[in-house]
Amino acid sequence: MASEARYKLLYDEYDTTTFVNITFDKIAWVTVGLPFVAFIFCILYSIMYNFESATFSHCHVYNVLPSISSAIGNFSPQREIWQFAVALHALPRFCVAAAYLQYHKEVLYPWALSMSVVACLLNVIENFALIILSFWTSSNNYPIHKASFVTFIIASELYMLLAWLLNKRCRKHQRNIAESTSLKWKKRLVLFNISCIITAMYFFIRHNMWCEDYVYSIFAFFEYMVVLSNMAFHMMAKLDFKQRNLVISKSGVSLQFDR
Template sequence: MSSVQFKTKEETKQIMSSRAHVSMRHFLLFAYSLPCFALFSCVGLSLLKDFEKSTRTHCNVFNFLPSISASIGDCEPQRYIWRLCFALDSVPRYAIAFLQLRRLLNRHHIALQEIYPLVQITNSAIHILELTFLLLLTYISSNEIKWIHECSFIGFMICSLVHMLLTVLIDYFWPRTINYRVNDQEKLTRGKRLKWFLVNIMSFFISLYFYFRHNDYCEPNIYSMYCLFEYFVVLTNIAYHAVVMDEWDQNAGQIQFFY
């Protein structure tokens, strides 16, 4: 007759409090590489298997690149790849936004501490709105509810540009305490942010130029130029936010997930 062994309370608690460790750098790499994978895979698949469908426009002129909306809204499996990637990416991006806000609020060398938390919380709220509009863009295509898709795109671009601009302005112009000197790491990260912000806003306005030129004149390949700079807008937005990988201490430790 076999005997049943009962575990002690300490052993049971130890099993129930098992945890998984993920390094901060791997967590950040996952969060910022996933949307890049979604973009390249969806556009690549559209070019390979849905070229005519994804590059077709209202005036039926030749184009060599598909828009992101056409790739993820009209074509399969691109639609599901895009939505799955952003479903997996949404929680890490919200978590990063929260962790970054908490880190910024703990900067003790910042002057004007009476209003600094309010400014940073407002900027973080704008970033949260940016991520939320991006989710709406992801899950509501222009073929489903066009006005929501368009409003989400406008909201995403406004919040993205405002958040980037406010962050750059705080980095460069917010006063520090007299005894604090900007170190080389801070100079490097704020320089990268400024670079990606400038490239992003230039790409956005160039894409608008090609978009309206296409609608006005319906020239061949002009819509493809709009699509190309649309890709640049997305990639430079990711690159801007990924600067946090340089800003955070690479030895910051690990994120613990309990199960």
């Protein structure tokens, strides 16, 4: 019996072995900081060193800003830097999606848990779509790039809306100050993001119909705003998980309060 007890104790210790224990402050900076820095680099480098090619459009009108697809996918070293950043941030993003699923189980009413699973799936789909559109660029496989880009936009919009609504309408626990601040910013970012998508679509259609100078650049600017507001929305995990750690152990991904 004594040997069985010792064996069980050793097994339990092994079973709860922690592989990763990191604060969400660091996770948030990694998951958002990597693509943010790469994104800004790709835009600026394309303007400085690939201006003519990056701002070229089929109507041969003058533009000053490259589209995102052109900046991140058509030139080197921008393409490689963007792909490296997206690949490096992907695993932490999946861990954050799992952490939000646990978080929603803690704070939402039981009847809303199925919607939290949908939100998690949308978050995962968004991440996969980002990976695909980054590695299958518009220059080497336009159909796959286009399909993954549309999937990314739809999944990200639905995820942001659902994540905001779940925390606005379906909570069983009162929000703390950080969570309240996060919710306010999520609402602003969702509305801003949707407004930018609508505006970008308008200028994209207008460019294709009338081929006016600078119109494609206006489209590109609002395209940037869509991506940056999406990044800012994901940065709200820093507030939602304030004073919590992301723990990866033999039993899976979990949230723990920082001690």
